[in-house]
Amino acid sequence: MVRLYQISTALMFCVLFATQALGSFVFSSSERGNIEIKWNRRVIRVAVSSSVSDTAPNIKKGSNVSEAIKRSLITWERELGVRFQIVSSDTANVSPQGNSGDGISLITAAPTAENLQIFGENAQNLPAMTRIFFDRRGRITEADIVLNPIFQFSTDGSFGTFDLESVLVHEIGHLLGLDHPPISAGVMSSQVARNGLYGMEQTSGRQLSFADLAQLRSVYGNTDRSVECCAEIKGTVTGNERIAKGNVIWLEDAETGRIAGSASVGARGEFSVKGLSSGLYSIYLRTNGEEGSVTDEFVDTIDLTPGESFSMEIVPQNVFAVNTLEFIGAMGQMSNAPVQADPGGELMLLLAGRVEKRSFTIGSSSPYLTIQNDTAIDQNLSERLGMITVGLRIADDIPVGHYSIFIRSSDGSRSYLPGSIVVTGSRETPLLQTLLKN
Numbered sequence: 001m002v003r004l005y006q007i008s009t010a011l012m013f014c015v016l017f018a019t020q021a022l023g024s025f026v027f028s029s030s031e032r033g034n035i036e037i038k039w040n041r042r043v044i045r046v047a048v049s050s051s052v053s054d055t056a057p058n059i060k061k062g063s064n065v066s067e068a069i070k071r072s073l074i075t076w077e078r079e080l081g082v083r084f085q086i087v088s089s090d091t092a093n094v095s096p097q098g099n100s101g102d103g104i105s106l107i108t109a110a111p112t113a114e115n116l117q118i119f120g121e122n123a124q125n126l127p128a129m130t131r132i133f134f135d136r137r138g139r140i141t142e143a144d145i146v147l148n149p150i151f152q153f154s155t156d157g158s159f160g161t162f163d164l165e166s167v168l169v170h171e172i173g174h175l176l177g178l179d180h181p182p183i184s185a186g187v188m189s190s191q192v193a194r195n196g197l198y199g200m201e202q203t204s205g206r207q208l209s210f211a212d213l214a215q216l217r218s219v220y221g222n223t224d225r226s227v228e229c230c231a232e233i234k235g236t237v238t239g240n241e242r243i244a245k246g247n248v249i250w251l252e253d254a255e256t257g258r259i260a261g262s263a264s265v266g267a268r269g270e271f272s273v274k275g276l277s278s279g280l281y282s283i284y285l286r287t288n289g290e291e292g293s294v295t296d297e298f299v300d301t302i303d304l305t306p307g308e309s310f311s312m313e314i315v316p317q318n319v320f321a322v323n324t325l326e327f328i329g330a331m332g333q334m335s336n337a338p339v340q341a342d343p344g345g346e347l348m349l350l351l352a353g354r355v356e357k358r359s360f361t362i363g364s365s366s367p368y369l370t371i372q373n374d375t376a377i378d379q380n381l382s383e384r385l386g387m388i389t390v391g392l393r394i395a396d397d398i399p400v401g402h403y404s405i406f407i408r409s410s411d412g413s414r415s416y417l418p419g420s421i422v423v424t425g426s427r428e429t430p431l432l433q434t435l436l437k438n
């Protein structure tokens with residue numbers, strides 16, 4: 001009884017944190033339509049406004065701003081086969097919306113009216129934005145990044161601030177023409193967390209994930225000769241009731257359980273995930289039910305050969321998950337940002353969602369993650385939300401990547417939190433070595 005009481009008291013402090021939506025993508029010029037938006041240059045010049053420094057009111061004093069900028073560009077450059085050239089600039093303002101800008105791709109943090117205007121009604125919500133100009137053939141001619149002057153950034157993990165490098169890596173992804181993927185499993189996730197969430201520095205957004213690389217390669221091709229790329233999984237989801245809005249196909253590397261990519265299902269049921277390296281993939285279909293319930297259905301495992309374009313038709317089973325996961329957390333906090341896990345470590349995971357039928361199992365499709373279901377505690381957070389506390393053990397040899405947790409109901413239906421566990425590598429050393437080489 002005493003034990004239970006202590007747990008209940010701890011649960012009272014659980015707070016649901018909304019993460020911040022991150023830097024949507026604003027197109028200038030014409031609408032995107034069906035053309036592919038990309039750079040067609042070998043060198044992209046990026047002008048850094050003098051406002052982006054640790055003297056800016058929204059950047060913590062003493063931050064290593066120039067290194068954060070360099071590292072965020074190198075992170076993409078290494079995979080891109082394009083070189084970034086960094087120049088300093090006295091320009092403070094983002095180019096206004098129109099058919100063309102000033103031709104200078106700018107990173108700015110200046111608190112000017114023009115820069116605030118880009119956020120529109122979302123000035124209180126978005127830490128950064130990128131505006132892209134492109135020509136009729138989809139070739140990007142300019143992309144400007146604005147760090148929202150009303151948010152605080154730092155490079156040292158300071159509590160309550162955003163990690164400058166992670167936000168820049170995300171916005172540079174937009175600068176390159178990339179969009180938010182439907183399943184968040186990497187730097188192009190539409191959400192960003194402040195430092196201090198789950199009691200951790202939120203720096204996992206500094207490293208590209210496998211899903212980010214697939215997205216990049218689907219647009220720019222592959223420059224890494226050690227990777228056999230690029231294959232595609234495409235097809236159609238049939239069955240009227242399942243071709244609803246917001247359905248998604250997502251892929252796991254079948255051997256590790258890491259998220260490998262995702263794509264939205266179109267209005268006629270069509271989908272395509274490109275930029276994949278060869279290997280074995282597990283395919284899942286995510287469908288939306290009533291009141292935000294989400295069902296993830298395992299479809300098949302496919303062995304992709306280099307350059308293959310695998311075509312498939314998916315006929316969904318009409319099973320809807322009784323129990324659905326919506327939030328994950330640790331240290332008394334929950335949100336939709338991934339929990340960072342260390343190889344060889346253990347965590348008390350918090351999970352929340354619609355838990356209607358009390359017979360369920362929490363699991364992961366990764367052999368590197370072990371869930372201790374025998375110690376699971378299940379409680380009501382509100383009328384709608386149930387919360388589950390469960391132990392998670394992480395294998396010593398778990399590879400870097402984004403992993404998933406699921407809830408399986410007694411009827412076999414599943415709901416996943418894809419990519420909700422992130423394992424990062426020792427990021428400092430390799431990046432610094434790259435900097436010295438450059």
Ligand SMILES: [Zn+2]
Binds near residue numbers: 024
């Ligand atoms: Zn964004």
